[in-house]
Amino acid sequence: MSAETGTGAASTTEGTRTIGRARTLLLAVVCGAAVANIYYAQPLLHTIGEAFGVGDGTAGLLVTASQVGYATALALLVPLGDLLERRRLVSVLLAASAVSLALAAGAPSFALLAAAVALVGVTSAVAQIAVPLAASLAGDHERGRVVGTVMSGLLLGILGARTIAGFVAEVGGWRWVFGVAAGVMVLLAVVVRFGLPRITPTESTTYPRLLRSVLGLVRREPELRRRMALAAVGMGCFTILWTAIDFLLSAPPYGYGPAIVGLFGLAGLAGAAMAPLAGRLADRGHGTVVVTVGLVVLLASWALLGLGGASIVALIAGVVVLDLAQQSLQISHQSVIYALAPQARSRVTTAFVTSAFLGGTLASAAVSLVYPAWGWTGVCVLGAAVAVLGLGIWFLPRT
Incomplete structure (x- = not known):
């Protein structure tokens, strides 16, 4: 059983409540923006390698670092969505993602950049906490549509990250990519905190x-x-x-x-x-x-x-x-x-x-x-x- 409290909750029963279009779109944006953080580095590897004086093979380790961080979080962090209050968990992880991205933007060495990117991978698993959050807020009659919309955001984030990173890096350099992404995470953390209802944990x-x-x-x-x-x-x-x-x-x-x-x-x-x-x-x-x-x-x-x-x-x-x-x-x-x-x-x-x-x-x-x-x-x-x-x-x- 998953009860919800807070302003705007239509009902506490899964069969009759509704999440609303605005909350659905917010969670879709959260998923897309969070998962995109893992992929921003991919089209920038050669540029980053030149900036730090390392070869393409070494630069490619950034992708490995982000994937290892993400996989670790899938196994160890995502289950917390059943144990902790999800709205707070999502907003905290978004804030932590902002810090990790800011560290990546200002990294003075390749080793520190790789470490920051690994942390970005860990915190970006918030996307996989937002999906069951959407499913819990949705009523039985709309759950498939809601999950579909939120997953659309996730796919947009995966496929659009390369293009976005390329354009931002062209204008301001590769560090701007991580810096702008950090700003987006801060904004989303605030909106989630005040725009979603509280979800009672399902486990103790x-x-x-x-x-x-x-x-x-x-x-x-x-x-x-x-x-x-x-x-x-x-x-x-x-x-x-x-x-x-x-x-x-x-x-x-x-x-x-x-x-x-x-x-x-x-x-x-x-x-x-x-x-x-x-x-x-x-x-x-x-x-x-x-x-x-x-x-x-x-x-x-x-x-x-x-x-x-x-x-x-x-x-x-x-x-x-x-x-x-x-x-x-x-x-x-x-x-x-x-x-x-x-x-x-x-x-x-x-x-x-x-x-x-x-x-x-x-x-x-x-x-x-x-x-x-x-x-x-x-x-x-x-x-x-x-x-x-x-x-x-x-x-x-x-x-």
């Missing part, structure tokens, strides 16, 4: 027991395990595409520069438009159809992407289709898992997102092996194989 246990209970949920809920596996498949396909597409676009026959390559992230933003629709379908009981169609479309996207090795039109179409499929699948999965254990939505999120993160990590490693040996065609075969695996998981008999 110790922190070690809270962490152990995540594994207990995974053991007890077969549907959660299945959705976790499908989350790994979807994020695997997403990561395969966005890891390898830079290699493709930078080489013949395209030979694009970093600025144009970064703009391809905008093609993926179409997936953000699909999220609310997928959420509405889930609210109306059509989640099974969404997953089935989504997995088939995910597989079909790799055929388009395969043609994209020689056709820019096919490549863009494939990017759009894959992101539409992945976003639809993600929303459908989350609508189901949040209904499995309403009192443990943060811990369910930990299990689900950690599985997705693991799938993305394995996919990224696979691309590093496949692309040098078999090129773009091999990457597309790998992506199609992962999508087929997803179909197999979906159609296996339920236990």
Whole structure:
């Protein structure tokens, strides 16, 4: 049971209360802005390396630092959303993110910058606390749509971070990217503190027991395990595409520069438009159809992407289709898992997102092996194989 108090709460029952459009959009912005913090450094690695006199390989460790910080927080920090009051937790983490970003902006050495970026990764996990917060504020009749809208913000943050970082760095330098992001975090921390109602914690246990209970949920809920596996498949396909597409676009026959390559992230933003629709379908009981169609479309996207090795039109179409499929699948999965254990939505999120993160990590490693040996065609075969695996998981008999 998740009770809410505060001005503007329509009801304390999940079936009749409503979150409201303004709060939904606020949490979407929080998710997008927080997760974008992890990706700002990616298009700036060469510039940062030159500033500190280190090579591209060393500069690339900034990405590793942020991902390690984020993964650590997924496992150890996100479950606190069930133990602590979520509004306060979100606002505190946003403030901590602002401090981490400010440290990155003013870092006098590469080592200190890497440490600050790792802290940015840790605090950016607030995005995964905001999603179950939105689910708890929403009524049963609107939860899928609300989660879909909030997840749209998260996808916009992931795909738009590169473009934003490039433009800001072009105008004011790379330090300005982190500085501006710090200012955004401060603003959001204040708005969340005064713009959202208080959410009563759903657990009153110790922190070690809270962490152990995540594994207990995974053991007890077969549907959660299945959705976790499908989350790994979807994020695997997403990561395969966005890891390898830079290699493709930078080489013949395209030979694009970093600025144009970064703009391809905008093609993926179409997936953000699909999220609310997928959420509405889930609210109306059509989640099974969404997953089935989504997995088939995910597989079909790799055929388009395969043609994209020689056709820019096919490549863009494939990017759009894959992101539409992945976003639809993600929303459908989350609508189901949040209904499995309403009192443990943060811990369910930990299990689900950690599985997705693991799938993305394995996919990224696979691309590093496949692309040098078999090129773009091999990457597309790998992506199609992962999508087929997803179909197999979906159609296996339920236990």
